[in-house]
Structure formats: structure tokens, C-alpha cells
Amino acid sequence: MPDLILHHYQNSPFSEKIRLMFGFKKLAWKSVLIPPVMPKPNLTALTGGYRRTPVLQVGADIYCDTALIADVLERVAPSPSLYPAPVxxxxxxxxxxxxxxxxxxxxxxxxxxxxxxxxxxxxxxxxxxxxxxxxxxxxxxxxxxxxxxxxxxxxxxxxxxxxxxxxxxxxxxxxxxxxxxxxxxxxxxxxxxxxxxxxxxxxxxxxxxxxxxxxGVGHHQSEMLSAERALEVARDSTAAETRGFPFVDTHGVALGERVSIMPTDYAFDPVEGELVISADNEFAVRREDPKAGRVVVHFPRIGFQMKKI
Missing domain, CATH: 1.20.1050.10 (Glutathione S-transferase Yfyf (Class Pi); Chain A, domain 2)
Structure with missing residues (x-):
């Protein structure tokens, strides 16, 4: 599996949420420090405009919002679970x-x-x-x-x-x-x-x-990585298969059509691309960037809005 690369800054509370999850699941990770304010050119090359912190990169897959990042870590390491039954x-x-x-x-x-x-x-x-x-x-x-x-x-x-x-x-x-x-x-x-x-x-x-x-859970093992190297990883990688997600259509938009996705509450920076996932809990778009190459940017459905271009 490709490295788990977290784009974050030290005093970001939502980043601390994910750093502690790495410790909880004993997952080694790579740390890319980003500016706390715009502009964030290297991060924007990966996300297409999404600017909130943190962002998780797994090869050429870019995951936005900690709710979705938590689901990704759960898939990578199901135990111990972040979602124990029956709660x-x-x-x-x-x-x-x-x-x-x-x-x-x-x-x-x-x-x-x-x-x-x-x-x-x-x-x-x-x-x-x-x-x-x-x-x-x-x-x-x-x-x-x-x-x-x-x-x-x-x-x-x-x-x-x-x-x-x-x-x-x-x-x-x-x-x-x-x-x-x-x-x-x-x-x-x-x-x-x-x-x-x-x-x-x-x-x-x-x-x-x-x-x-x-x-006391701690952050487990991390290693510093430069933003430039993270972009190289994206360019040299291929995004994970997107066809395994059941298609859920609530917008009248077909896979392959161009859409924009942005948060519903704040940081209204739209990300445009080709819709490749419209699942019950997730959207994703494929986009290309001169620095990052071809990447797939993922968002949770809750808290985000999608519009056809």
C-alpha cells in the first residue's frame, strides 16, 4: 500500500484529530507541513482548490475532510475500530x-x-x-x-x-x-x-x-516529507480503482460528467473535475494538474455539495 501522507500544520486542531488516530491504529505516516493561511500552491495542486486542513494523500488519491479520512484509516486498519458496535x-x-x-x-x-x-x-x-x-x-x-x-x-x-x-x-x-x-x-x-x-x-x-x-495515545511513527516529494508521489502513482463503489444518483449527474464540489458551511472553494464516485457516503472527481499529474480527489457526501458544470 502507498504511504499515508498527511498535509497539515502543527497547531491545526483537526490535524491533531487525525494524528491521534494514527497513534490509535498504530499506523506509520509521512508528514508534510503546509502554511496555515493561503496561498498553499503545492496543496492546491493536489486538491484543485480545497483549502481546509488536513488533507490525506495516498498515492494519487487525495482525501478531504477528517470524517472521510477517518473512514479511509478504518479501511486500512479495521482494528481497533473507530466505530465499535453497538454505538x-x-x-x-x-x-x-x-x-x-x-x-x-x-x-x-x-x-x-x-x-x-x-x-x-x-x-x-x-x-x-x-x-x-x-x-x-x-x-x-x-x-x-x-x-x-x-x-x-x-x-x-x-x-x-x-x-x-x-x-x-x-x-x-x-x-x-x-x-x-x-x-x-x-x-x-x-x-x-x-x-x-x-x-x-x-x-x-x-x-x-x-x-x-x-x-497518551500519541501519534505513533511519522517521518517528514517535503511538499515537492509528495507531488512526485502523486505524479508517479495511479489512483485506486473507483468502479467498486455502488452508484447513488441524487443529482441527476452521470459518472464521467464534469462537476464542482465544495463544502456547505465554510471555505467555499470549488473543486472541479470528472465525477468518478457518487456513493452513499462519498463523492470523488478526477482532475489533472501540471504539478500533481492525474489525481482523484475524494469528499464525504455529508457537509459537501455537488453541482454539474
Missing amino acids: TGLARTLAQWADATLFWTVIGYVFQPIAIPHLLGPLTPEQMKAFGADRAAMRGNAPRMTAQEATGNLKVYLRRLDDMLADGKRYLLGAQASIADFSVYHCMWFIQLAQPLAGILDDVPRLKDWVARMA
Whole structure:
């Protein structure tokens, strides 16, 4: 099997979610560090425009969004499972809530002036301005939750999560870790990164112990890889077979037609290509790039929209 190549940056919470999954499944991986703000020319060559972090590359297959990346890692290493029975559906639903509602609440809480240097490192005023402009464009200029609202909401969510760990449960849904634990964890990890504000976790001791237990999973074995080498890997590889996915048509678009795919919530950067997968849980398009060659870019169905060109 080709190497698992993660395109990420160190302080990305969603990247931490996947890095910890590598540790959970004991999967060796290659690390390509990308800029936290646009432009990202080498990543764009692979994705065709998708700009959110992280992205998983497996040869010439490019996987976008951590929900789909988790499914890919599950196929590569089914055990231990991210979706243990009988809580599979509940785990996926809780993970979706954490990746959206909980995450944006945490963002509103941690991006206070006292914590920003801990999240972004020392930045010049020009760099800070560039970061703010980049994230505003990424959100489509939608307003962010105020710190006051985020603080109040976050305290409620933390108590609820703490309650889920009552009766000595090791993980949120029982004795086994699941996708829900990794999705909630990356939000807690980001709170801890915002050191001056991390004391909010002191009021939820069971949850704080769980955070330490999750952190102990680690990232397993990684090796640095240059962005240029990752592009060479894509050019020298052939994407995996796409004909094994049952065709699910909800758009009146046939395989082989040109489409654009982009998120439904933020970072509305469309990726255009030839539709090669339209499955119950996944879209994928084939596209060509002078740097990356012919690649297949994959997206989860939930959270993304497809339009015929």
C-alpha cells in the first residue's frame, strides 16, 4: 500500500484529530507541513482548490475532510475500530456535533487576545492581519460567536461531556474509544493550547482526566516529507480503482460528467473535475494538474455539495 501522507500544520486542531488516530491504529505516516493561511500552491495542486486542513494523500488519491479520512484509516486498519458496535450510529452523530457545534464554540472561546499568541505563536502585526483576513474569507465573512456567548455555551457542553464519563467510563460512549472521542478530543486539545484560558477544564475533572488519557495515545511513527516529494508521489502513482463503489444518483449527474464540489458551511472553494464516485457516503472527481499529474480527489457526501458544470 502507498504511504499515508498527511498535509497539515502543527497547531491545526483537526490535524491533531487525525494524528491521534494514527497513534490509535498504530499506523506509520509521512508528514508534510503546509502554511496555515493561503496561498498553499503545492496543496492546491493536489486538491484543485480545497483549502481546509488536513488533507490525506495516498498515492494519487487525495482525501478531504477528517470524517472521510477517518473512514479511509478504518479501511486500512479495521482494528481497533473507530466505530465499535453497538454505538456506531451514536458515535458518528456525536462526532458530527463535535466537529461543527462544539468546534465553533471553542473557536469563539479561545480566540481571545490573551490566548492568541499561544495558538498562533509570535506574529507581526502584518502576519496577524493576514491571518484574520484569511479566516474571514474562509468563513465567508459570517460572524463568529462572541467570547461571552462562547464561554457560556462551552461551560454547558463541558458539563454534559463530563456527565457522559460518569460511573467510571473510560471513553465517552463506554469501554472502547470511538470516532466521537477523537472529534471531541481535538476541541479539548485546542482549549489546552490556549493556555491562559485552559482553566475552564478544571471544573470538569472526569473530562480533564479523559483528555490526558486520550493524549497518551500519541501519534505513533511519522517521518517528514517535503511538499515537492509528495507531488512526485502523486505524479508517479495511479489512483485506486473507483468502479467498486455502488452508484447513488441524487443529482441527476452521470459518472464521467464534469462537476464542482465544495463544502456547505465554510471555505467555499470549488473543486472541479470528472465525477468518478457518487456513493452513499462519498463523492470523488478526477482532475489533472501540471504539478500533481492525474489525481482523484475524494469528499464525504455529508457537509459537501455537488453541482454539474
